[in-house]
Amino acid sequence: MELLILNGIVNGLIVGSVYALVGVSLTLLYGVLRVVNFAHGEFVIAGSFFAYVLFTSLNVPPLLALPVATVAFFVAGWGLYYVLIPRLSRSDDPELMSFLMFYGVSITAAALMLLLFEADSRSIDYSFTPISVQVGPIYVSTARLVALAITAAISAALALFLFRTLPGKALRAAIMNPEAIQIVGVDIVRLSAFAFALATALAGVTGVLVALVFPAFNAFSGTEYTIIAFIVVVLGGLGNPVGALLAGVIFGLAEQMATVFLPQAMAQIVGFAILVGTIFLRPSGLLGTSTRK
Amino acid sequence: MTASSRPRDSADRIYFTLVALIGGALMIYFALVPVFGLNVAFHFYLMLWITMASAFNVSSGFSGYLPFGYVAFYGIGAFTTAILVKKVAFPVFLALPFSGAAGLVLALLFAPTLRLSGIYFGIVSLALAGICRLVITNMPEEITGGSFGLQLGSRAHPVQSFYVMMAVMVVALATILWLSRSRLGKALRATRDDADAAEMMGVNVPRVRLYGWMLAAFFPAVCGGVEAWYTNVVDTETAFNTLITAKTVIYAVAGGLGTVTGPIIGAVAMVWLDELIWRQFPLLNLLILGVATVALVLFLPRGIVGSILRRKPQWRRYVP
Numbered sequence: 001m002e003l004l005i006l007n008g009i010v011n012g013l014i015v016g017s018v019y020a021l022v023g024v025s026l027t028l029l030y031g032v033l034r035v036v037n038f039a040h041g042e043f044v045i046a047g048s049f050f051a052y053v054l055f056t057s058l059n060v061p062p063l064l065a066l067p068v069a070t071v072a073f074f075v076a077g078w079g080l081y082y083v084l085i086p087r088l089s090r091s092d093d094p095e096l097m098s099f100l101m102f103y104g105v106s107i108t109a110a111a112l113m114l115l116l117f118e119a120d121s122r123s124i125d126y127s128f129t130p131i132s133v134q135v136g137p138i139y140v141s142t143a144r145l146v147a148l149a150i151t152a153a154i155s156a157a158l159a160l161f162l163f164r165t166l167p168g169k170a171l172r173a174a175i176m177n178p179e180a181i182q183i184v185g186v187d188i189v190r191l192s193a194f195a196f197a198l199a200t201a202l203a204g205v206t207g208v209l210v211a212l213v214f215p216a217f218n219a220f221s222g223t224e225y226t227i228i229a230f231i232v233v234v235l236g237g238l239g240n241p242v243g244a245l246l247a248g249v250i251f252g253l254a255e256q257m258a259t260v261f262l263p264q265a266m267a268q269i270v271g272f273a274i275l276v277g278t279i280f281l282r283p284s285g286l287l288g289t290s291t292r293k
Numbered sequence: 294m295t296a297s298s299r300p301r302d303s304a305d306r307i308y309f310t311l312v313a314l315i316g317g318a319l320m321i322y323f324a325l326v327p328v329f330g331l332n333v334a335f336h337f338y339l340m341l342w343i344t345m346a347s348a349f350n351v352s353s354g355f356s357g358y359l360p361f362g363y364v365a366f367y368g369i370g371a372f373t374t375a376i377l378v379k380k381v382a383f384p385v386f387l388a389l390p391f392s393g394a395a396g397l398v399l400a401l402l403f404a405p406t407l408r409l410s411g412i413y414f415g416i417v418s419l420a421l422a423g424i425c426r427l428v429i430t431n432m433p434e435e436i437t438g439g440s441f442g443l444q445l446g447s448r449a450h451p452v453q454s455f456y457v458m459m460a461v462m463v464v465a466l467a468t469i470l471w472l473s474r475s476r477l478g479k480a481l482r483a484t485r486d487d488a489d490a491a492e493m494m495g496v497n498v499p500r501v502r503l504y505g506w507m508l509a510a511f512f513p514a515v516c517g518g519v520e521a522w523y524t525n526v527v528d529t530e531t532a533f534n535t536l537i538t539a540k541t542v543i544y545a546v547a548g549g550l551g552t553v554t555g556p557i558i559g560a561v562a563m564v565w566l567d568e569l570i571w572r573q574f575p576l577l578n579l580l581i582l583g584v585a586t587v588a589l590v591l592f593l594p595r596g597i598v599g600s601i602l603r604r605k606p607q608w609r610r611y612v613p
Binding site (some may be wrong): 036084087088091092095096097099100101103104105106107108109110111112114115223227230234265266268269272273275276279280283 | 577582592
């Protein structure tokens with residue numbers, strides 16, 4: 001039993017760090033643009049397929065796929081922003097209509113991946129040597145530990161960017177007050193395009209990590225990650241990147257613990273229960289009170 | 294006084310003539326489908342989607358809530374009919390009202406979510422639909438049939454279920470037509486636009502919202518029951534498929550939320566388009582549905598009827 005719990009904690013941290021990345025990119029997007037990206041999970045899975053294609057056809061290992069995916073998804077996100085968002089912001093209720101539009105984007109992306117890769121589950125047949133490492137009394141796969149290290153590095157870099165650089169501060173300022181930041185002379189359209197591209201790039205990178213951490217993915221796995229991203233974003237407080245990082249890890253731990261203590265099927269309900277519970281009991285999220293200063 | 298009420302009367306006359314003409318033509322057309330041996334399946338689903346989109350309109354168009362877990366009501370209705378017919382040996386006609394009742398019960402259970410607004414409501418609704426699916430999937434196999442679902446056996450009767458579906462559609466449309474001109478409908482719209490102002494004017498906001506919500510929940514539940522009878526099989530994968538929500542929302546938005554005719558026209562146009570595409574390129578169906586949704590939001594956010602009414606606001610009085 002203790003081994004199981006220990007296993008749950010370690011895996012919860014690893015899975016949670018991936019969830020944190022999924023959530024932090026979605027929350028940045030919501031915070032700056034006030035759009036709800038329902039297709040976020042599909043972007044993540046597109047990243048997994050990206051790594052899969054690089055590995056199977058060009059023999060590029062997943063670790064090398066990371067920077068390639070960052071650049072490719074950043075450019076794709078930048079382009080997608082100018083196709084979708086300027087027209088959307090002209091509608092009566094952009095925030096609500098964005099939900100519907102990205103629902104369409106999500107169906108489109110899933111359908112495209114279905115056409116390209118068919119409905120079978122895929123996995124990247126890549127392993128590190130040694131395959132697993134002993135951590136205390138338990139064994140953890142090396143791929144998962146590498147993924148944990150990478151997510152930690154990305155989170156640290158992101159925090160540094162958001163709190164120490166000018167564009168990062170501009171992003172946080174845009175989350176807090178999009179009107180005021182324009183008065184100070186920031187081009188909100190370019191900043192939004194940058195936020196969209198950054199969020200998409202983060203989603204793509206997360207997808208590569210998902211391919212390392214989770215056994216398989218298919219064209220329809222996206223919805224799962226979208227729901228996870230919603231849970232993390234709501235738990236962390238809408239538009240709060242630090243909250244999302246924390247919430248991701250907490251949710252990862254909760255989910256893994258639930259699989260230890262609850263029957264398989266009930267474990268899935270835990271996520272939904274967290275989501276509904278947070279919205280009713282603490283709609284501003286975990287760190288809600290501290291951001292309201 | 295009489296001078297100012299006269300154009301109102303003549304507008305009403307045109308309005309009701311239009312209602313009678315369009316409604317009559319629709320009813321005669323649908324009633325004759327099985328008689329002339331037209332495609333029963335296509336028209337069955339056309340009526341189903343008209344009903345779903347119209348009922349969705351009560352929630353989103355009249356009340357201003359976008360329930361992205363709308364499929365929950367449909368799924369509960371489908372399983373209620375299937376379980377009652379299969380396990381308790383109810384006749385189908387007796388089981389269908391229970392489906393509607395199940396939808397109402399679920400609406401009452403979800404009523405606290407009406408406190409939320411905007412995207413919070415949408416996300417919670419989505420999560421609740423997920424919980425419903427998981428709960429039913431995990432019920433004992435003797436009740437819900439597990440992953441194989443429930444087969445209703447030899448009770449299928451396409452023509453009978455076709456006319457029942459038609460009756461449901463007519464009742465739904467009549468209810469919404471009544472709602473659009475009733476006190477409740479006006480209160481709903483007022484609450485949607487400004488809840489505080491509506492409350493000041495004496496509208497019981499929570500009660501009005503609850504009534505609207507229950508109306509929106511009742512019809513999809515009955516639709517689920519009728520569809521379960523028509524296809525003869527129910528399982529959690531199809532009964533709680535998110536595509537059902539997607540199609541309902543897209544059809545309603547395509548026609549235009551907030552008008553009675555909008556969802557009807559949207560459903561007719563889109564179901565017809567869907568059938569056409571499905572026949573030509575079955576693989577591209579999902580892709581085109583997705584692209585159509587994006588294009589709708591970007592280029593026709595008010596829908597077909599909504600856009601026409603924006604160009605010709607003076608027609609607003611005549612169009613139901």
